[in-house]
Amino acid sequence: MTNFVETHAIEHKAVTDDGFVTCAHPALFFRRWLANPLQMGSVVPSSAALCQRIVRQVRRAPDEAVIELGAGTGVVSRALLASGTPAERLFVVEIVPEMAAHLRRSLPGANVIEGDARRLPELIPAAWHGRIGSVVCGIPLVLLPFAEQRRFLDAIEAVAPGRGFLHFSYCAISPLPARRHRLAARREAWTPLNFPPASVWRYTPLATRSNPRPVGACPAEADRR
């Protein structure tokens, strides 16, 4: 385990050698997993390979911001910054106080918010509602019952209407019952270079009579549940 964790940390250092503090803090991550495995959903931070696949899917107009939910020790956040998201336009939300403190130290200039992503509309300043290019969700939604998943999805829709969100997951199939949530699902990327191997999914609201053309609409690849 130690060697594997070290490999992950070293990998991140190589990718994010850009002036930001590069510590993925695998020890903190593992400790939090021991304390609350369902909340963490993973034993180690996402690999550099997965982070790269996530940030490639991010869309943002120059006047828009990006939100990351469940930032953990900040490996995806740092990849977002390294790929060009300005720190002042990055909002990272993390529920664990110790992790939020680590994020504040290691992501200078970014908007680190300690809080529950289900309360996203209260956490993100109103001036940014509707000005969000992409939402990246790392919270393990697959482990939650449908009604709980819905609370996260409603919170995202409230601040980024019509945009949908990116979600990474270790499931072989869609981690969310997309059709039941009235979402289109598309697997954008997969990598074996993560523990466990992971996919990046894009979920976008399905067209409805009141909203025939959702902003982030993509052709659905899969609704397997």
Ligand SMILES: C[S@@+](CC[C@H](N)C(=O)[O-])C[C@H]1O[C@@H](n2cnc3c(N)ncnc32)[C@H](O)[C@@H]1O
């Ligand atoms: C699978 S980890 C992902 C961490 C990081 N993004 C990465 O890729 O390494 C999930 C993270 O979501 C956080 N989390 C779980 N429930 C949350 C909630 N309701 N609001 C905000 N963060 C939450 C956990 O504390 C944990 O840091």
